Amino acid sequence: MFKVLDRARRLEAEGRSIIHLEIGDPDFSTPDNIVAAAKRALDAGEHHYTSSWGIPEFRQEIRKVTQHSRGFLPDENQVLVVPGANIGIFYAIFCLANAGQEVLVPDPGFPTYLSSIKMCGATAVPYPLHDKNQFRIRAADIEPLITPRTRLLILNSPQNPTGAITERWALEEIYELAVKHDLYIYSDEIYARMVYGDSDFFSIASLDQCRERVILSNGFSKAFAMTGWRLGVLVAPDVVAERMMMLLQTTSSCVSPFLQRAGLEAITGDQSQVRVMMDEYRARRDLLVEGLRAIPGLQCHMPGGAFYAFPDIRAFGMTSEAFAEYMLDEAGVALLPGSNFGDQGEGFVRICYASSRENISEALRRIAAACAKLTITAGT
Numbered sequence: 001m002f003k004v005l006d007r008a009r010r011l012e013a014e015g016r017s018i019i020h021l022e023i024g025d026p027d028f029s030t031p032d033n034i035v036a037a038a039k040r041a042l043d044a045g046e047h048h049y050t051s052s053w054g055i056p057e058f059r060q061e062i063r064k065v066t067q068h069s070r071g072f073l074p075d076e077n078q079v080l081v082v083p084g085a086n087i088g089i090f091y092a093i094f095c096l097a098n099a100g101q102e103v104l105v106p107d108p109g110f111p112t113y114l115s116s117i118k119m120c121g122a123t124a125v126p127y128p129l130h131d132k133n134q135f136r137i138r139a140a141d142i143e144p145l146i147t148p149r150t151r152l153l154i155l156n157s158p159q160n161p162t163g164a165i166t167e168r169w170a171l172e173e174i175y176e177l178a179v180k181h182d183l184y185i186y187s188d189e190i191y192a193r194m195v196y197g198d199s200d201f202f203s204i205a206s207l208d209q210c211r212e213r214v215i216l217s218n219g220f221s222k223a224f225a226m227t228g229w230r231l232g233v234l235v236a237p238d239v240v241a242e243r244m245m246m247l248l249q250t251t252s253s254c255v256s257p258f259l260q261r262a263g264l265e266a267i268t269g270d271q272s273q274v275r276v277m278m279d280e281y282r283a284r285r286d287l288l289v290e291g292l293r294a295i296p297g298l299q300c301h302m303p304g305g306a307f308y309a310f311p312d313i314r315a316f317g318m319t320s321e322a323f324a325e326y327m328l329d330e331a332g333v334a335l336l337p338g339s340n341f342g343d344q345g346e347g348f349v350r351i352c353y354a355s356s357r358e359n360i361s362e363a364l365r366r367i368a369a370a371c372a373k374l375t376i377t378a379g380t
Ligand SMILES: Cc1ncc(COP(=O)(O)O)c(C=O)c1O
Pocket: 024, 084, 085, 086, 087, 110, 156, 159, 160, 188, 190, 219, 220, 221, 227, 230, 231, 232
């Protein structure tokens, strides 16, 4: 991503107009009521350490929200407030997978899984997400990769980079697989609030209530437009939660209290600005996907959630890296090669629609013009 960003910035410095569709960072500001809650906490003197687990009121509300959204009430000692979802991935891998053990990761998938696994000395084993399944996760694609060394299975739905939402029946099969092979599951649900209604979101955590093997991860960055705040939450079996808390305590002490007050407001306060953002994302998704589908040579599934589209560019016979570079140089549109997300992402590009409808319309015009200069070499 940073390679594309650097190149885009160089072109901008030369005076080129670049439309940025590469970074998964909302173009909205954090809702006012959330910002106000953080300011109130600062004004009230919340400047000190909190419990490493998090502020009690915040954890209570997280428990209630989990009950409401996922049908079970976790115990208090299962809930850990963390400084962002990214570090949550690291905590879980560090606490659960030793050197020599294997962790199953989605391919294509969020690259942090791979780097965290590497840092912990464990081995990443990518499992494929197939275009023919609209990139939904399938137990049949995971089972052949399980060995006696497999310890942890990472799931992500709604998914980055594809926007795919895996169905309940498929997650039930995957859960059975994890029970059969005694695996932990890390369910990255950071996009759970960003679902557009045409696919049902189901959390695998509901099957286990995070009591035995599921670690549920959520974050505030995306749905609440809080990427710079660094706030997330983990719900996990109590023994695992305790180990992750010790790691957090050792490395960060705690999450800043005013951030936690902001998080409390995000989940309990007025949701009107969040609804406005979601309505806008839906409109952008429809605009983008319909526009991409109208361009000869491109195909695109309708993403059920998150804010990414993952069009198929294989008809042009180019690598996704070459296609992304071409789009940047020729069209001034920054997007990411699917191969950045794993081998299965080759032949696709990720487009993030956290950008205005005007930008998306202009990007579509430019992409269409640039594609028209390419030869369609292959049917897909
Ligand atoms: C699937 C997935 N998980 C986790 C994260 C990290 O989010 P945070 O900003 O909370 O660290 C991202 C961010 O892009 C993501 O796409």
